[in-house]
Amino acid sequence: MAVFTPVTESEASALLQRLSLGTLVALRGIEGGIENTNYFLTSSSGQYVLTLFERLAHEQLPFYLYLMKHLAQAGIPVPDPQGDAQGDILFTVCGKPAALATRLSGSSQLAPGERHCAALGAMLARMHLAARDYEREQPNLRGLPWWNATAPEVLPHLDAAQAQLLQSELAYQNHVAESAAYAALPRGPVHADLFRDNAMFEGEALTGIFDFYFAGVDTWLFDLAVALNDWCVDLPTGRHEAARFEALLGAYQGVRPLTRHERVLLPAMLRAGALRFWISRLWDYYLPRDAQMLKAHDPAHFERVLRERVAHPLRLQA
Ligand SMILES: Nc1ncnc2c1ncn2[C@@H]1O[C@H](COP(=O)(O)OP(=O)(O)OP(=O)(O)O)[C@@H](O)[C@H]1O
Numbered sequence: 001m002a003v004f005t006p007v008t009e010s011e012a013s014a015l016l017q018r019l020s021l022g023t024l025v026a027l028r029g030i031e032g033g034i035e036n037t038n039y040f041l042t043s044s045s046g047q048y049v050l051t052l053f054e055r056l057a058h059e060q061l062p063f064y065l066y067l068m069k070h071l072a073q074a075g076i077p078v079p080d081p082q083g084d085a086q087g088d089i090l091f092t093v094c095g096k097p098a099a100l101a102t103r104l105s106g107s108s109q110l111a112p113g114e115r116h117c118a119a120l121g122a123m124l125a126r127m128h129l130a131a132r133d134y135e136r137e138q139p140n141l142r143g144l145p146w147w148n149a150t151a152p153e154v155l156p157h158l159d160a161a162q163a164q165l166l167q168s169e170l171a172y173q174n175h176v177a178e179s180a181a182y183a184a185l186p187r188g189p190v191h192a193d194l195f196r197d198n199a200m201f202e203g204e205a206l207t208g209i210f211d212f213y214f215a216g217v218d219t220w221l222f223d224l225a226v227a228l229n230d231w232c233v234d235l236p237t238g239r240h241e242a243a244r245f246e247a248l249l250g251a252y253q254g255v256r257p258l259t260r261h262e263r264v265l266l267p268a269m270l271r272a273g274a275l276r277f278w279i280s281r282l283w284d285y286y287l288p289r290d291a292q293m294l295k296a297h298d299p300a301h302f303e304r305v306l307r308e309r310v311a312h313p314l315r316l317q318a
Pocket residue numbers: 002030031032033034035036037038049079101102103104105197198210211213
């Protein structure tokens with residue numbers, strides 16, 4: 001369970017009062033999630049999620065929270081951070097930066113079919129377009145500079161073959177990032193962590209996407225690759241699953257067709273997406289932080305995905 005910081009009912013009530021959102025009815029810690037403390041909060045005026053940010057600094061948070069607000073106002077179904085009378089949406093609870101956002105209905109579809117993937121792909125493209133006029137700037141803080149900085153911390157924990165893979169893939173991604181094709185990729189605010197557990201469905205209808213706390217300005221193609229690597233993968237083997245892959249990519253392109261450079265670099269970005277989560281999972285696994293109960297994600301999965309993407313690059317027709 002991801003309750004790193006316990007919140008009392010009186011602390012939650014004080015926040016509700018500040019936001020004029022009625023009186024507290026229920027407060028329940030949320031299991032799952034490995035980054036932040038999350039509670040479902042029901043008040044006399046509605047259902048919300050209270051998040052205490054454990055790793056992110058106060059200065060980084062306005063980018064995420066105002067992005068969510070921007071997207072919500074543009075009609076993208078995302079949690080809408082609630083503001084006080086001054087319009088502030090970032091607060092302090094138990095000494096931690098905190099926000100209260102609307103709760104999405106539905107539940108995550110952890111075994112998605114083609115229709116779920118298509119709904120997600122279309123929404124991802126809509127989200128990219130809706131974020132184009134978002135004015136705040138923040139790089140993807142889990143981008144290439146972070147991979148380069150974090151790899152030396154995890155390398156001592158790897159065997160020789162893993163270390164070789166990590167180092168050669170990093171070298172390849174640094175090389176790609178210096179290319180003219182990469183510089184030509186369209187970019188903007190991206191989610192950067194749009195996994196199955198960060199979307200909600202009711203049946204086959206997508207009711208929303210959430211957990212924007214890895215968002216940043218990066219290439220749209222990287223965001224798409226992260227989603228394809230999770231939604232369209234055979235989990236035991238790490239192989240891509242063609243029907244779901246076509247469904248997600250086709251629906252994305254139904255809203256925003258890929259550019260020529262994006263088509264060329266998709267195989268490289270699928271590798272980049274696998275590398276990003278292999279490194280972060282290694283980091284969480286070998287260098288864990290305190291938690292009441294913390295279940296680290298399995299790093300070996302993204303090692304398999306990366307090996308697959310290197311061995312069997314997907315080619316799109318030019
Ligand atoms: N706005 C929301 N509406 C409905 N449910 C939510 C909302 N925000 C969070 N949740 C629930 O809380 C759980 C944990 O949230 P989340 O995934 O954001 O955790 P985290 O620790 O911040 O992130 P991570 O995915 O990085 O582990 C989700 O799986 C979901 O069930």
